[in-house]
Amino acid sequence: MSATAISTTQQLTLTKDERQLERAHRNSVLQKRIHDGELEMSRWQLLAARNTAHRLRIVASAGAGKTRTLANAIAAAATLHDAKHIAVVAFTRKAARVIDGALADNDVYGASVSTLDSLAVRILEAAGIYVTAITDKEKKAILTDIRKTCMEKQPHERITLKQMMHDTTYYAMHPNEQPESEYLKAVLKEYTERCKNTYSAEWPTIELLAAQHYPKSGFQFEILGVDEAQDLNPTQIQLVESITATTMQTIVAGDWRQGIMSFQGAAPDWFRNGNHFDQTLELPVNHRCSPEIVDAANHVFGDNIKAAKNATAGMTPQLIRANNEQDEAEKITDIVEGLLADGHTAASNIRFLAWRRSQFRELKRTLAERGMPVNEDAFRTIHSYKGDEANIIILMGVSRAVWGDRSDESDMLLYVGMTRARLGLIISYPDQTSLPGGRTSAVCGPYPTLENCGLQEPSDSQTILDRLHHDINSRHLLEDVIEDNRTAQNIAIQKKQQSRIIASYQRLGNAKTAAKLTDCAEKLTFETMTDGNVRRSLLAHAWFCNQKTCNICMGRRAVRNQLRVGAALDCLFNPKCYRNLLPDELYEQITAMQFATPAFFTGTMPNVDDLALGIRVLNFAVRNLTHTDTHHNMSERERVFTQGIVGTTRSDEATNHFINEGLHELEYQLQQHESAHDLTDMQLSGLRQKITDIRAGGEWHVHAHMIFATLGAYYHDQLHKDDITKGHDYKGDIVEANHLYKDHLWWKLEWTSAVQKAVNSIIRQDGAKGITHDDFQTARWQQFMSMSRTDVEQVIEQAQAQVKQCESGTVAYDKALQNEKKAWSNGAVIDIESISVKGHAMTSKQKAQLTKNPALLKSAIQETCKYAFKPDELFAKTSKEELDQIIPQIDATSGARLISRTGIIAQVLHDIDEQQLCDRYLQRTRTGNASWTLEQSITFNWLTDLRQYVQYETNDEDDGEADFLS
Numbered sequence: 001m002s003a004t005a006i007s008t009t010q011q012l013t014l015t016k017d018e019r020q021l022e023r024a025h026r027n028s029v030l031q032k033r034i035h036d037g038e039l040e041m042s043r044w045q046l047l048a049a050r051n052t053a054h055r056l057r058i059v060a061s062a063g064a065g066k067t068r069t070l071a072n073a074i075a076a077a078a079t080l081h082d083a084k085h086i087a088v089v090a091f092t093r094k095a096a097r098v099i100d101g102a103l104a105d106n107d108v109y110g111a112s113v114s115t116l117d118s119l120a121v122r123i124l125e126a127a128g129i130y131v132t133a134i135t136d137k138e139k140k141a142i143l144t145d146i147r148k149t150c151m152e153k154q155p156h157e158r159i160t161l162k163q164m165m166h167d168t169t170y171y172a173m174h175p176n177e178q179p180e181s182e183y184l185k186a187v188l189k190e191y192t193e194r195c196k197n198t199y200s201a202e203w204p205t206i207e208l209l210a211a212q213h214y215p216k217s218g219f220q221f222e223i224l225g226v227d228e229a230q231d232l233n234p235t236q237i238q239l240v241e242s243i244t245a246t247t248m249q250t251i252v253a254g255d256w257r258q259g260i261m262s263f264q265g266a267a268p269d270w271f272r273n274g275n276h277f278d279q280t281l282e283l284p285v286n287h288r289c290s291p292e293i294v295d296a297a298n299h300v301f302g303d304n305i306k307a308a309k310n311a312t313a314g315m316t317p318q319l320i321r322a323n324n325e326q327d328e329a330e331k332i333t334d335i336v337e338g339l340l341a342d343g344h345t346a347a348s349n350i351r352f353l354a355w356r357r358s359q360f361r362e363l364k365r366t367l368a369e370r371g372m373p374v375n376e377d378a379f380r381t382i383h384s385y386k387g388d389e390a391n392i393i394i395l396m397g398v399s400r401a402v403w404g405d406r407s408d409e410s411d412m413l414l415y416v417g418m419t420r421a422r423l424g425l426i427i428s429y430p431d432q433t434s435l436p437g438g439r440t441s442a443v444c445g446p447y448p449t450l451e452n453c454g455l456q457e458p459s460d461s462q463t464i465l466d467r468l469h470h471d472i473n474s475r476h477l478l479e480d481v482i483e484d485n486r487t488a489q490n491i492a493i494q495k496k497q498q499s500r501i502i503a504s505y506q507r508l509g510n511a512k513t514a515a516k517l518t519d520c521a522e523k524l525t526f527e528t529m530t531d532g533n534v535r536r537s538l539l540a541h542a543w544f545c546n547q548k549t550c551n552i553c554m555g556r557r558a559v560r561n562q563l564r565v566g567a568a569l570d571c572l573f574n575p576k577c578y579r580n581l582l583p584d585e586l587y588e589q590i591t592a593m594q595f596a597t598p599a600f601f602t603g604t605m606p607n608v609d610d611l612a613l614g615i616r617v618l619n620f621a622v623r624n625l626t627h628t629d630t631h632h633n634m635s636e637r638e639r640v641f642t643q644g645i646v647g648t649t650r651s652d653e654a655t656n657h658f659i660n661e662g663l664h665e666l667e668y669q670l671q672q673h674e675s676a677h678d679l680t681d682m683q684l685s686g687l688r689q690k691i692t693d694i695r696a697g698g699e700w701h702v703h704a705h706m707i708f709a710t711l712g713a714y715y716h717d718q719l720h721k722d723d724i725t726k727g728h729d730y731k732g733d734i735v736e737a738n739h740l741y742k743d744h745l746w747w748k749l750e751w752t753s754a755v756q757k758a759v760n761s762i763i764r765q766d767g768a769k770g771i772t773h774d775d776f777q778t779a780r781w782q783q784f785m786s787m788s789r790t791d792v793e794q795v796i797e798q799a800q801a802q803v804k805q806c807e808s809g810t811v812a813y814d815k816a817l818q819n820e821k822k823a824w825s826n827g828a829v830i831d832i833e834s835i836s837v838k839g840h841a842m843t844s845k846q847k848a849q850l851t852k853n854p855a856l857l858k859s860a861i862q863e864t865c866k867y868a869f870k871p872d873e874l875f876a877k878t879s880k881e882e883l884d885q886i887i888p889q890i891d892a893t894s895g896a897r898l899i900s901r902t903g904i905i906a907q908v909l910h911d912i913d914e915q916q917l918c919d920r921y922l923q924r925t926r927t928g929n930a931s932w933t934l935e936q937s938i939t940f941n942w943l944t945d946l947r948q949y950v951q952y953e954t955n956d957e958d959d960g961e962a963d964f965l966s
């Protein structure tokens with residue numbers, strides 16, 4: 001936390017300069033995190049988050065990111081203020097989690113994140129007033145007693161206990177109002193007395209007291225954030241006002257369209273009335289729901305909300321017409337059964353929402369009868385699910401008649417319910433006057449607008465299921481991958497590390513640091529999600545402390561990153577991981593493949609489009625695993641990160657160097673530029689200089705295209721606009737580099753179906769948005785899929801024979817040469833960097849020669865196969881000792897070499913008997929997993945290497961944890 005706190009407390013207004021300083025600070029904190037790929041915020045959200053108006057109101061429809069914006073605004077502000085002067089009021093668990101997460105991500109600890117009620121209690125305690133909230137049970141006991149005595153005195157007056165319970169709270173919430181009834185007045189007086197005697201009070205009374213005593217409580221909040229502000233009741237509003245009187249800023253976020261808490265006394269008008277605020281900002285885009293769901297909600301409520309630009313397509317929302325409760329339960333259970341079949345989606349992704357819990361009775365019974373593994377947490381009332389979200393929402397009994405007589409509030413319920421869904425929305429409504437819950441009503445059926453809003457009634461339930469599978473399958477294909485013992489392993493490793501580090505600090509006499517670390521040690525366990533899903537929390541919600549230098553937390557981040565990437569890749573390349581999720585036929589196809597090579601991510605992307613697609617596939621997988629929204633664009637940081645992974649698989653240290661040095665720098669500068677910090681001339685020329693340096697850096701021809709591919713055409717054109725206009729031909733260089741690379745590689749994709757799936761899914765998504773992948777892509781895809789290795793070899797042989805028959809220098813010869821090149825380009829993967837000559841790595845001179853001479857290159861590749869990888873020798877060995885001498889050569893740390901070797905080994909193994917031997921050997925020594933095939937073992941090794949890289953990547957990022965896991 002910075003020592004340069006910007007404001008003094010008890011200050012109503014900041015000077016203009018101070019505000020500017022604050023705004024600039026927030027902006028820089030947010031921008032950095034956005035740049036680092038740790039945070040995604042739209043422009044609107046950013047604008048709101050850095051606004052420093054004293055009373056700021058953020059208004060937006062459901063899913064527009066209010067909570068996220070509020071959390072990040074506060075977190076950014078908190079790095080400049082002392083955390084103890086920050087308070088955030090959240091009403092839901094999810095909001096508290098998001099806010100906590102944002103603060104932790106900014107290394108801010110000690111801020112107050114709580115409900116307004118518990119804040120009120122703390123304020124009172126600080127002011128020396130100790131009062132506890134009366135419980136319902138206590139209240140009931142007191143009121144029953146009072147009722148008895150009062151009734152004896154005034155027997156003609158009668159108020160039910162229920163009414164009394166309600167009235168006492170109401171008048172506590174509205175202290176300026178008085179009941180007309182003398183009887184009720186007497187009850188209230190007596191009730192207040194009794195509460196006083198037991199040092200207890202109604203929540204509204206506590207809030208009111210806190211509002212009165214706040215100024216002398218010693219709390220001095222400079223920043224106050226309030227989420228779901230439409231739900232504040234009058235006494236809570238008074239408390240907020242009282243705190244705001246001395247804050248530097250109060251940010252209030254809400255949506256009066258979601259004001260469904262009036263039964264608890266909420267007064268949304270305060271939030272709705274703009275006069276209470278200095279400034280109001282609106283967030284216009286829904287980031288939660290698929291475009292289909294946004295459309296449906298727009299139609300029903302006559303809105304014009306926009307879906308996020310890159311929102312993933314979901315399913316068309318569906319209507320179920322139910323005759324009665326049982327019919328509804330049966331139909332919904334059919335759908336659930338289909339969804340859960342074959343593990344297509346997890347039960348934890350489905351939520352059933354209704355107005356009343358009693359509406360679930362029949363459904364729960366039917367689900368249990370049919371053995372559906374749906375746990376209690378899946379059934380939620382709309383009120384309790386406010387602010388939360390799930391992939392699939394099944395909204396039950398939608399009818400004004402069922403949901404209440406006040407049409408405005410039941411509309412809001414429908415609005416809140418519909419907008420909880422990310423991908424799939426299924427709405428059931430009663431078709432007859434006998435309603436769920438055993439009631440009858442003259443008003444039945446759905447809302448008048450529901451049926452005409454693009455919602456479809458399924459002709460048969462299978463249609464829905466197919467659709468759902470189709471849309472959701474790709475998102476959850478990867479989910480269960482991480483649910484193996486790695487979770488346990490990693491925690492154990494960390495604990496070990498931790499105690500070692502703590503002990504070493506203690507030995508050094510640094511008790512303070514040791515104590516801090518012990519603190520982290522205690523918080524080591526990963527929080528379990530509300531759905532009991534530990535693995536998800538492991539990846540997405542691990543706890544990190546605020547010590548920049550805390551090795552434990554740094555290490556933990558490394559572990560998280562490793563897991564993210566490792567798991568994604570495991571899943572893509574190791575069909576075993578998703579055995580249970582795949583249909584038998586598909587599984588067999590995948591396992592029958594020679595080698596699920598990671599080639600797709602390696603040397604097989606000789607042009608920008610392919611590489612970009614590869615990055616997207618990998619990123620898609622990572623996001624799926626980490627439950628990160630796949631709707632929006634990949635951030636540049638994410639892209640470069642993924643690119644880094646791709647890079648290491650085919651290249652050497654130099655590539656990493658280029659990626660880290662050149663690429664991050666370029667990207668960072670450009671990111672700055674993009675977010676309105678326009679590049680100055682100095683920066684621009686500095687950037688150019690950097691590129692020149694990269695170009696001058698020896699192996700640029702081999703690597704440059706990767707860098708530029710990562711930056712993409714947009715950045716490239718931006719950056720070189722001037723040069724291009726002036727005729728400086730940067731583009732030429734790229735083209736040359738690409739050609740060079742392409743011409744001197746022979747490659748063959750051996751797609752796994754998983755990769756195929758991811759690619760198809762992306763192509764499909766793009767298709768839906770009107771983006772088509774060029775024919776090259778499609779044609780090549782088809783070609784790869786149709787050609788076997790023997791086909792490839794035959795084509796190459798024929799092409800070679802053709803060349804031999806032609807006289808050199810003739811047109812026919814050139815053509816034949818071209819054909820031969822083309823034929824080679826369908827071969828296996830070999831990276832030029834991995835080529836060695838007779839067992840020795842090439843000198844740069846040799847390399848240069850090779851790049852100029854395709855024939856030489858080809859023979860070098862053949863030589864490499866023989867000598868560098870020694871496959872023949874490897875397979876000729878029979879004893880463990882002998883193999884031990886060979887194996888280290890397979891253990892190249894450089895990804896490219898490993899890939900090439902594995903590619904070659906797989907190829908050679910195709911026909912040889914020794915496969916069994918190696919298989920067993922590798923199983924035992926490398927993975928300890930006897931059921932793995934050689935290919936899987938090798939993939940495992942490859943992943944191990946990759947993980948090391950990811951760890952380095954993390955080290956760079958978090959600077960300071962370098963040694964933790966090494």
Ligand SMILES: Nc1ncnc2c1ncn2[C@@H]1O[C@H](COP(=O)(O)OP(=O)(O)OP(=O)(O)O)[C@@H](O)[C@H]1O
Nearest residue numbers: 040041042062063064065066067068287288387632
């Ligand atoms: N800029 C963004 N990019 C991608 N996803 C986002 C962005 N902003 C928010 N989201 C995601 O959209 C979803 C809704 O965000 P959030 O809960 O903050 O919205 P909200 O306005 O508070 O919603 P509600 O009012 O319905 O509670 C969350 O899953 C969040 O992670």
